[in-house]
Amino acid sequence: MTSTNIKLTYFNMKSLAETMRYLLKYGNIEFIDSRIDGEEWSALKPNTPFGELPLYEENGKVVSQSVAIIRYLGKKVNLAGADEWEDLEIDALVDTIKDLQIKLIPYAHAKMADNKEKQEELKQIILSETMPYYLKKFESIVIENNGHFIKDKLTWADIYFTTNVDIYNAVLDMDVLEKYPDLLKLKNKVEEIPSIKAWIEVRPETEF
Structure with a gap:
Protein backbone atom coordinates (compact mmCIF):
# COMPACT_ATOMS: atom_id res chain seq x y z
CA MET A 1 0.00 0.00 0.00
CA LEU A 79 -4.21 -4.64 13.02
CA ALA A 80 -7.56 -3.94 14.69
CA GLY A 81 -9.64 -6.50 16.54
CA ALA A 82 -11.65 -9.22 14.82
CA ASP A 83 -14.90 -7.85 16.28
CA GLU A 84 -16.25 -5.06 18.46
CA TRP A 85 -15.33 -6.83 21.69
CA GLU A 86 -11.70 -7.26 20.63
CA ASP A 87 -11.63 -3.59 19.64
CA LEU A 88 -12.89 -2.76 23.14
CA GLU A 89 -10.17 -4.95 24.70
CA ILE A 90 -7.52 -3.21 22.60
CA ASP A 91 -8.82 0.22 23.56
CA ALA A 92 -8.87 -0.72 27.25
CA LEU A 93 -5.30 -2.03 27.11
CA VAL A 94 -4.03 1.01 25.24
CA ASP A 95 -5.71 3.38 27.68
CA THR A 96 -4.04 1.47 30.54
CA ILE A 97 -0.65 1.67 28.84
CA LYS A 98 -1.22 5.40 28.47
CA ASP A 99 -2.15 5.59 32.17
CA LEU A 100 1.27 4.15 33.01
CA GLN A 101 2.96 6.69 30.75
CA ILE A 102 1.11 9.53 32.49
CA LYS A 103 2.27 8.30 35.92
CA LEU A 104 5.88 8.89 34.82
CA ILE A 105 5.30 12.56 33.95
CA PRO A 106 5.98 14.00 37.45
CA TYR A 107 9.29 12.13 37.55
CA ALA A 108 10.19 13.35 34.05
CA HIS A 109 9.46 16.93 35.11
CA ALA A 110 11.64 16.56 38.23
CA LYS A 111 14.38 15.12 36.05
CA MET A 112 14.22 18.02 33.60
CA ALA A 113 14.29 20.49 36.51
CA ASP A 114 17.29 18.62 37.95
CA ASN A 115 15.47 18.28 41.28
CA LYS A 116 17.52 15.39 42.66
CA GLU A 117 15.58 14.96 45.88
CA LYS A 118 12.21 14.82 44.13
CA GLN A 119 13.63 12.58 41.42
CA GLU A 120 14.82 10.02 43.94
CA GLU A 121 11.55 10.10 45.87
CA LEU A 122 9.43 9.60 42.75
CA LYS A 123 11.73 7.01 41.19
CA GLN A 124 11.58 4.82 44.29
CA ILE A 125 7.78 4.78 44.08
CA ILE A 126 7.84 4.09 40.34
CA LEU A 127 10.30 1.20 40.62
CA SER A 128 8.84 -0.40 43.74
CA GLU A 129 5.14 0.12 43.09
CA THR A 130 4.03 1.62 39.78
CA MET A 131 6.04 -0.34 37.22
CA PRO A 132 5.70 -3.76 38.93
CA TYR A 133 1.95 -3.29 39.33
CA TYR A 134 1.37 -2.62 35.63
CA LEU A 135 4.08 -4.80 34.10
CA LYS A 136 3.11 -7.90 36.08
CA LYS A 137 -0.45 -7.55 34.84
CA PHE A 138 0.68 -6.93 31.25
CA GLU A 139 2.97 -9.96 31.45
CA SER A 140 0.07 -12.15 32.62
CA ILE A 141 -2.10 -10.99 29.74
CA VAL A 142 0.64 -11.69 27.19
CA ILE A 143 1.30 -15.15 28.63
CA GLU A 144 -2.41 -15.93 28.56
CA ASN A 145 -2.65 -14.83 24.92
CA ASN A 146 0.38 -16.78 23.67
CA GLY A 147 2.79 -13.89 23.22
CA HIS A 148 0.43 -11.04 22.35
CA PHE A 149 -2.08 -8.81 24.10
CA ILE A 150 -5.02 -10.17 22.11
CA LYS A 151 -5.57 -13.86 21.26
CA ASP A 152 -2.08 -14.84 20.06
CA LYS A 153 -2.10 -12.35 17.16
CA LEU A 154 -0.46 -9.04 16.39
CA THR A 155 -2.63 -5.95 16.96
CA TRP A 156 -1.91 -2.26 17.23
CA ALA A 157 -1.92 -2.66 21.02
CA ASP A 158 1.32 -4.67 20.74
CA ILE A 159 2.91 -1.92 18.67
CA TYR A 160 1.69 0.80 21.01
CA PHE A 161 3.16 -1.05 23.99
CA THR A 162 6.49 -1.56 22.20
CA THR A 163 7.01 2.11 21.46
CA ASN A 164 5.88 3.12 24.94
CA VAL A 165 8.50 0.86 26.50
CA ASP A 166 11.12 2.94 24.71
CA ILE A 167 9.68 6.01 26.45
CA TYR A 168 9.76 4.27 29.86
CA ASN A 169 13.35 3.18 29.30
CA ALA A 170 14.48 6.65 28.24
CA VAL A 171 12.76 8.43 31.14
CA LEU A 172 14.00 5.98 33.79
CA ASP A 173 17.44 5.30 32.25
CA MET A 174 17.00 1.55 32.53
CA ASP A 175 15.54 -1.52 30.84
CA VAL A 176 12.13 -1.80 32.47
CA LEU A 177 11.48 -5.23 30.91
CA GLU A 178 14.53 -6.90 32.44
CA LYS A 179 12.36 -8.95 34.82
CA TYR A 180 9.53 -9.53 32.33
CA PRO A 181 10.74 -11.97 29.67
CA ASP A 182 7.41 -12.41 27.91
CA LEU A 183 6.94 -8.69 27.48
CA LEU A 184 10.49 -8.44 26.20
CA LYS A 185 9.80 -11.23 23.69
CA LEU A 186 6.76 -9.34 22.47
CA LYS A 187 8.76 -6.13 22.05
CA ASN A 188 11.49 -7.98 20.18
CA LYS A 189 8.90 -9.68 17.98
CA VAL A 190 7.45 -6.33 16.94
CA GLU A 191 10.89 -4.86 16.28
CA GLU A 192 11.83 -7.85 14.11
CA ILE A 193 8.94 -7.28 11.68
Whole structure:
Protein backbone atom coordinates (compact mmCIF):
# COMPACT_ATOMS: atom_id res chain seq x y z
CA MET A 1 0.00 0.00 0.00
CA THR A 2 1.43 3.37 -0.92
CA SER A 3 0.32 6.95 -0.58
CA THR A 4 1.96 10.29 -1.17
CA ASN A 5 -0.93 12.16 0.47
CA ILE A 6 -0.04 11.40 4.10
CA LYS A 7 2.03 13.67 6.33
CA LEU A 8 2.97 13.19 9.96
CA THR A 9 4.19 16.30 11.78
CA TYR A 10 5.99 16.10 15.11
CA PHE A 11 9.19 17.16 16.80
CA ASN A 12 12.46 15.36 16.08
CA MET A 13 11.78 12.61 18.57
CA LYS A 14 10.03 9.24 18.84
CA SER A 15 7.68 9.80 21.80
CA LEU A 16 4.01 10.23 20.79
CA ALA A 17 4.58 9.83 17.05
CA GLU A 18 6.62 6.64 16.87
CA THR A 19 3.68 4.24 17.07
CA MET A 20 2.23 6.02 14.03
CA ARG A 21 5.51 5.64 12.17
CA TYR A 22 5.67 1.93 13.04
CA LEU A 23 2.11 1.37 11.81
CA LEU A 24 2.68 3.27 8.59
CA LYS A 25 5.88 1.31 7.97
CA TYR A 26 4.12 -1.95 8.83
CA GLY A 27 1.49 -1.18 6.20
CA ASN A 28 4.11 -0.08 3.65
CA ILE A 29 2.34 3.26 3.48
CA GLU A 30 4.49 6.09 2.18
CA PHE A 31 4.32 9.26 4.24
CA ILE A 32 6.12 12.52 4.82
CA ASP A 33 7.87 12.37 8.19
CA SER A 34 7.92 16.08 8.98
CA ARG A 35 10.08 16.89 12.01
CA ILE A 36 9.92 20.47 13.23
CA ASP A 37 11.77 22.54 15.81
CA GLY A 38 10.40 24.89 18.43
CA GLU A 39 10.48 27.95 16.22
CA GLU A 40 8.60 26.18 13.44
CA TRP A 41 6.07 24.92 15.95
CA SER A 42 5.42 28.43 17.28
CA ALA A 43 4.56 29.55 13.76
CA LEU A 44 2.44 26.47 13.02
CA LYS A 45 0.59 26.15 16.33
CA PRO A 46 -2.10 28.83 15.78
CA ASN A 47 -3.18 27.04 12.60
CA THR A 48 -3.59 23.58 14.16
CA PRO A 49 -6.90 22.05 15.33
CA PHE A 50 -6.16 22.25 19.08
CA GLY A 51 -2.60 23.55 19.35
CA GLU A 52 -1.10 20.08 19.83
CA LEU A 53 1.26 17.69 18.11
CA PRO A 54 1.48 15.22 16.50
CA LEU A 55 -0.59 16.16 13.47
CA TYR A 56 -1.79 13.62 10.94
CA GLU A 57 -2.71 14.84 7.48
CA GLU A 58 -4.33 12.71 4.78
CA ASN A 59 -5.62 14.07 1.48
CA GLY A 60 -5.60 17.60 2.84
CA LYS A 61 -7.52 16.79 6.05
CA VAL A 62 -5.75 17.28 9.38
CA VAL A 63 -6.36 15.82 12.84
CA SER A 64 -4.52 15.69 16.16
CA GLN A 65 -4.88 13.40 19.22
CA SER A 66 -2.28 10.65 19.13
CA VAL A 67 -4.31 7.63 20.27
CA ALA A 68 -7.17 8.45 17.90
CA ILE A 69 -4.70 8.63 15.01
CA ILE A 70 -3.03 5.39 16.10
CA ARG A 71 -6.40 3.62 16.34
CA TYR A 72 -7.26 4.82 12.83
CA LEU A 73 -3.92 3.60 11.47
CA GLY A 74 -4.33 0.28 13.28
CA LYS A 75 -7.55 -0.27 11.36
CA LYS A 76 -5.98 0.99 8.15
CA VAL A 77 -3.21 -1.64 8.26
CA ASN A 78 -5.49 -4.46 9.44
CA LEU A 79 -4.21 -4.64 13.02
CA ALA A 80 -7.56 -3.94 14.69
CA GLY A 81 -9.64 -6.50 16.54
CA ALA A 82 -11.65 -9.22 14.82
CA ASP A 83 -14.90 -7.85 16.28
CA GLU A 84 -16.25 -5.06 18.46
CA TRP A 85 -15.33 -6.83 21.69
CA GLU A 86 -11.70 -7.26 20.63
CA ASP A 87 -11.63 -3.59 19.64
CA LEU A 88 -12.89 -2.76 23.14
CA GLU A 89 -10.17 -4.95 24.70
CA ILE A 90 -7.52 -3.21 22.60
CA ASP A 91 -8.82 0.22 23.56
CA ALA A 92 -8.87 -0.72 27.25
CA LEU A 93 -5.30 -2.03 27.11
CA VAL A 94 -4.03 1.01 25.24
CA ASP A 95 -5.71 3.38 27.68
CA THR A 96 -4.04 1.47 30.54
CA ILE A 97 -0.65 1.67 28.84
CA LYS A 98 -1.22 5.40 28.47
CA ASP A 99 -2.15 5.59 32.17
CA LEU A 100 1.27 4.15 33.01
CA GLN A 101 2.96 6.69 30.75
CA ILE A 102 1.11 9.53 32.49
CA LYS A 103 2.27 8.30 35.92
CA LEU A 104 5.88 8.89 34.82
CA ILE A 105 5.30 12.56 33.95
CA PRO A 106 5.98 14.00 37.45
CA TYR A 107 9.29 12.13 37.55
CA ALA A 108 10.19 13.35 34.05
CA HIS A 109 9.46 16.93 35.11
CA ALA A 110 11.64 16.56 38.23
CA LYS A 111 14.38 15.12 36.05
CA MET A 112 14.22 18.02 33.60
CA ALA A 113 14.29 20.49 36.51
CA ASP A 114 17.29 18.62 37.95
CA ASN A 115 15.47 18.28 41.28
CA LYS A 116 17.52 15.39 42.66
CA GLU A 117 15.58 14.96 45.88
CA LYS A 118 12.21 14.82 44.13
CA GLN A 119 13.63 12.58 41.42
CA GLU A 120 14.82 10.02 43.94
CA GLU A 121 11.55 10.10 45.87
CA LEU A 122 9.43 9.60 42.75
CA LYS A 123 11.73 7.01 41.19
CA GLN A 124 11.58 4.82 44.29
CA ILE A 125 7.78 4.78 44.08
CA ILE A 126 7.84 4.09 40.34
CA LEU A 127 10.30 1.20 40.62
CA SER A 128 8.84 -0.40 43.74
CA GLU A 129 5.14 0.12 43.09
CA THR A 130 4.03 1.62 39.78
CA MET A 131 6.04 -0.34 37.22
CA PRO A 132 5.70 -3.76 38.93
CA TYR A 133 1.95 -3.29 39.33
CA TYR A 134 1.37 -2.62 35.63
CA LEU A 135 4.08 -4.80 34.10
CA LYS A 136 3.11 -7.90 36.08
CA LYS A 137 -0.45 -7.55 34.84
CA PHE A 138 0.68 -6.93 31.25
CA GLU A 139 2.97 -9.96 31.45
CA SER A 140 0.07 -12.15 32.62
CA ILE A 141 -2.10 -10.99 29.74
CA VAL A 142 0.64 -11.69 27.19
CA ILE A 143 1.30 -15.15 28.63
CA GLU A 144 -2.41 -15.93 28.56
CA ASN A 145 -2.65 -14.83 24.92
CA ASN A 146 0.38 -16.78 23.67
CA GLY A 147 2.79 -13.89 23.22
CA HIS A 148 0.43 -11.04 22.35
CA PHE A 149 -2.08 -8.81 24.10
CA ILE A 150 -5.02 -10.17 22.11
CA LYS A 151 -5.57 -13.86 21.26
CA ASP A 152 -2.08 -14.84 20.06
CA LYS A 153 -2.10 -12.35 17.16
CA LEU A 154 -0.46 -9.04 16.39
CA THR A 155 -2.63 -5.95 16.96
CA TRP A 156 -1.91 -2.26 17.23
CA ALA A 157 -1.92 -2.66 21.02
CA ASP A 158 1.32 -4.67 20.74
CA ILE A 159 2.91 -1.92 18.67
CA TYR A 160 1.69 0.80 21.01
CA PHE A 161 3.16 -1.05 23.99
CA THR A 162 6.49 -1.56 22.20
CA THR A 163 7.01 2.11 21.46
CA ASN A 164 5.88 3.12 24.94
CA VAL A 165 8.50 0.86 26.50
CA ASP A 166 11.12 2.94 24.71
CA ILE A 167 9.68 6.01 26.45
CA TYR A 168 9.76 4.27 29.86
CA ASN A 169 13.35 3.18 29.30
CA ALA A 170 14.48 6.65 28.24
CA VAL A 171 12.76 8.43 31.14
CA LEU A 172 14.00 5.98 33.79
CA ASP A 173 17.44 5.30 32.25
CA MET A 174 17.00 1.55 32.53
CA ASP A 175 15.54 -1.52 30.84
CA VAL A 176 12.13 -1.80 32.47
CA LEU A 177 11.48 -5.23 30.91
CA GLU A 178 14.53 -6.90 32.44
CA LYS A 179 12.36 -8.95 34.82
CA TYR A 180 9.53 -9.53 32.33
CA PRO A 181 10.74 -11.97 29.67
CA ASP A 182 7.41 -12.41 27.91
CA LEU A 183 6.94 -8.69 27.48
CA LEU A 184 10.49 -8.44 26.20
CA LYS A 185 9.80 -11.23 23.69
CA LEU A 186 6.76 -9.34 22.47
CA LYS A 187 8.76 -6.13 22.05
CA ASN A 188 11.49 -7.98 20.18
CA LYS A 189 8.90 -9.68 17.98
CA VAL A 190 7.45 -6.33 16.94
CA GLU A 191 10.89 -4.86 16.28
CA GLU A 192 11.83 -7.85 14.11
CA ILE A 193 8.94 -7.28 11.68
CA PRO A 194 10.94 -6.61 8.48
CA SER A 195 9.46 -3.21 7.60
CA ILE A 196 9.67 -1.99 11.21
CA LYS A 197 13.20 -3.36 11.61
CA ALA A 198 14.24 -1.52 8.44
CA TRP A 199 12.77 1.69 9.84
CA ILE A 200 14.57 1.32 13.18
CA GLU A 201 17.87 0.96 11.32
CA VAL A 202 17.49 4.26 9.42
CA ARG A 203 15.39 6.52 11.66
CA PRO A 204 17.02 9.60 13.21
CA GLU A 205 18.79 8.92 16.51
CA THR A 206 16.94 10.65 19.33
CA GLU A 207 16.82 10.11 23.09
CA PHE A 208 13.04 10.20 23.37
